[in-house]
Amino acid sequence: MTIPTSATWLEDAWQQGVSKTIRNAKRIKDTFPHISVQGVYDKNDPEWWTAGFWPGLLWLVYRAAPESEAAPSLRRINDSCERQLEGCLRDPDSVDHDLGFIWLLSGVVSYRQTGSEDGRRRGLLAANLLAARFHVRGQFIRAWNFSSSMMDTRGVAIMDSMMNLPLLYWASEQSGDPRFRWLAEAHADTVAREFVRADGSVCHVVEFDPHTGQKLREHGGQGHAPGSAWARGTAWALYGFALSFRYTGEARYLGTAERTADFFLAMLGEDIVPLWDFRAPAEHQVAWDSSAAAITASGLLELAKLSPRGHIYAAAGERIVRGLYEHYSSGELAAEEGLIMQGTVHYPEGRGINVPIIYGDYFYMEALAKLRGSEGLF
Template sequence: MLSSVTIVIALLLSCAQGAPQQSDNVLPAEAFSPLVAQKVLATAQQIQSPPRYPQWTDRNAGTWQYFSPDTWTTGFFPATLYALNDRKTLCKTKDATLANTNWLGLAQTWSAAEIPLEVKTGVGHDVGFLSFPFAEELELNKNNQTAIDAVNKFATALAARYSPIVGCTRSWDAADPTDFQVIIDNMMNLEVLFVSYEYTKNETLREIAISHANKTMVNHLRPDGSSFHVVDYNSTTGKVFRQRTSQGFADNSTWSRGQAWGIYGFANMYKRTQIFDYLKTARHMADYFLDNMPTNGIVPWDFNAPVASRPADSSAAMIAATGLLLLAQQELKSAPPNLSNYYHWLNGASSLINKMTELAWRPSWQSLLANGTVNNPAQNNLTGIVYGDYYFIRAANEMVRMGAVSC
């Protein structure tokens, strides 16, 4: 993560080289509304026994629907609490709820029910998502043994799903064991391998992440920068036999949340490895996302679905915005720093946040945002989504950290 001092130095160097200076980034007032902390705190205080976690809301009143800890989204609410702990530090504010709440204590409490999942979980490859709050804890305390154990065990579980024949970690478990399914979402799970590598120095973890990303570049991306949701490999030969969708409109269409996972995932791979192909891939996917936005600026569930049956997805917008900000930060690490691209991605993120907030901000709902699409083929849409709220907070935090906006 770049410090504001590092960013300023890079910007000054780029300006001296004649790079353009432009930024349109202004976030909506809702991004830092007192309601953000108030709503999240209200949910955090509703600890259930046995533990259950919010995942999405109903369509009408915006009431959270709760699920068992053994669900792929479980890590997002504790990670949201860590994000507000981060905001408390970033924003010297008069917001009493934000300033006076022990977000770190709440985050640790909400993370605790995940610990049994280190040994037995049904989420498969999504152990990476489960690891998010523990990785956040290690950002604050690198010696927290509970968090170290968690990321190491989750990384071990993910590595066990790796096939050297295919060169990827398996996503879903198909009924036919020769059908080795890999989804674009899995780019997000690779981060746990790097976090664990920092502690174990196990090179195999890093090599698995690089192999998976390399295969994804080849087989999930189309020439125009769009992506397939699912690639099916033959587990005995490693050959691709199908490229398709599961949650998008059609096999040849582009599911927006998958595209957003890819932007973030490849930007993060560049951050972790400095392999230039990952930066190029993140740029290519980001260009597709921004170039194919509807004129109203609202991110659709699938870029190629018919307009009449194409609900918005506020969660895809917030994931993409956070990915664009991570990509912008990586542009300052290139030699020389690419200030033009930096502003392009920064402005793109700002636009996504503004347009989707205008559409989806719901003061009366328990979630921060509405208009999320969980799974449109299953008719699960027009809801609040826990990961949409998480990335909404994260994106605003990152823009403060980058010096692009103030709280």
Template sequence: MTRIKKPIFFCMLLLVSWSIAFGQKTDFVTKSFEAAAPLYQNLLAKTKGNFTDYPHSLYENGDIKYLQIDEWTGGFWPGSLWYMYEFTQDEKWKAAALAWTNSLESNQYNTAHHDIGFMMYCSYGNALRFVKDEKYPKILLQSAKSLCQRYSPVVGSIQSWNKRKSKGDINTWEYPVIMDNMMNLELLFYASKISGDTIYKHIAIKHAEQTMKNHLRKDYSSYHVVNYDPKTGKVLHKQTLQGFSDESTWARGQAWGIYGFTTVYRETKDARFLKTAMKMADYFINHPNLPADKIPYWDFNVGQPGFKPDWDYQPAKFKETPRDASAAAIASAGLLELSTFLKGKEKQKYFNAAVAMLKSLSSKQYLNVDQQNPYFLLKHSTGNLPSGREIDVPLIYADYYFLEALLRYQKIAKL
């Protein structure tokens, strides 16, 4: 009997495992988009004619929580509608996506915070893939210019929030930069491509380098907030706002990092950023406190020995430690793209981890198939637990990144 050489045998096993996984794609991809359709139809009906209040979450009484045009999540609703159109090719979703995208036009001049990438690239950036409108690139370029107004060459980073008190008023954040800010860099790379001006790309790379240097611990877990001295660029504090403690790892922050550094690697092909994305991903998917269904608790270290919060955490308030489905959705989207830059075992490791998360998110535990609420797709996300806001609720950005991850999975399956 002819012996099969080990490399050939491994490749055969890899192909079989991927074929099995791809063969199951319609089981959870189609089911999830089909579940979203009536929910988003309800949400469109509820918001008909209102292009000033952007659906964000739900209050405890079931009413929709809206945020206004200048808040950070406005782009996720039109972005989700674009993903519905991409999957279904139904013109009604395109019409709705266009209307909500166009409502954000004045945001191109917003310099109040760093979130303009979320707001404008998730909306107009997606629109550009389906609509040829000459004003859209101009709007995105102006958005990038607005974002760059918050960049300091002394600090080497884009300021996330304006000067403010830290959580608990322990100290003042003079120049706070948060891990979330990695998600706004894609807008800057796009701006350099369409304008030919490398300043946007330069700022994006410098910001990513500083985040890599100062936000990450030796094990590639992440700090949420790094506070700089704006006059010298010196790091003053490393803390958290939405995590369990300053030294713990807030789950969504770790997910932002996986996704953000993967994006920066895509745009630069700089191996430093690929390594960082992989190491942050390894921390996430291998953490001993990651539940069996791969949907993380809102913080990886909540309640663990050695981690003490500086706020009044009362675990007895909760039947169980709150999860954050949004962190899993973001991480799965990032992991899927990360897998496309790798080969062999590394490629399959991140791909399999993403699929495991997506299958859990598309289960009845997390997917709103029974319409427990009339409007949003994913259940069990956590926005800001230390502030007592958005605990075990649906969140529009959880829906957005879940749909994005499903589409990324589908595209990989077609390769």
């Protein structure tokens, strides 16, 4: 369905985000920010899973005005980021299931936007590496490479993976090879069966036996505990399953996306930004996650175009985006580089509590772009 909106607030919000992003680009340049610390975005290695969100944010701004004065500079920054990211593809220890987050927002969009053959080549290489992580017996994509005393990561998959599957769907379209899509569907089916509960809540981490592929246990991950409902995990689920439906047309993915969206909206109520975990005990209800709200808003606007109940999801998505702009954006505040406040990275580990986060900024701007009539980058 078409998402109707012509409100003045939308253009104000978009232009405000564009202006701050262009200003930030003069300092951040071709580095890889994650969280804003005392108003300034940090710098991370290109190997870190969030490395694609800064290029993605710049591509959103570039795409809206490719002839603008700032456009050439944004292109140069993105070209440099992409070259750095390609280096990670040569290191097995730097490659994990987040290749979709990184390459859909860098090389793939570069190819889609400008016809860059380097972008296409890098995107297809990343897709091949992502496909190589598929666990045949367990029918899932392995998440991480590092070892852990809490779980055997050789058999671990996590909910965030659903947002990486479009890289495989895209690779099938580009190459004509259906295997990429088949692997993505097999993984999505496993996630739907093993991660998504009857009430629409989801778990973050599932550990499978690395030899047999059988499910062993659920872990709380970035949520409070097994059985809890990490807000950003629910956002990844509703958006990720909506994307799997868009690429495949398989109705089972639409149903899962709707169920997780309905859970998120029911738990959110009249609020704009959720607690970091919908089931956090009272003593831990001290952190919120605007990034979960932004991801959900963009996911709802995607779902609105796919679902028979699209008008409900469109209205909810627009309400959340407008609320982020009116109550959580940093506005014209020069002392803050982040676009939206009150995000939480990892509450159980005490990392990035109630701060701006680069993926919160990206999905906020992506949702605004959708309301203005454009598509997302996934």
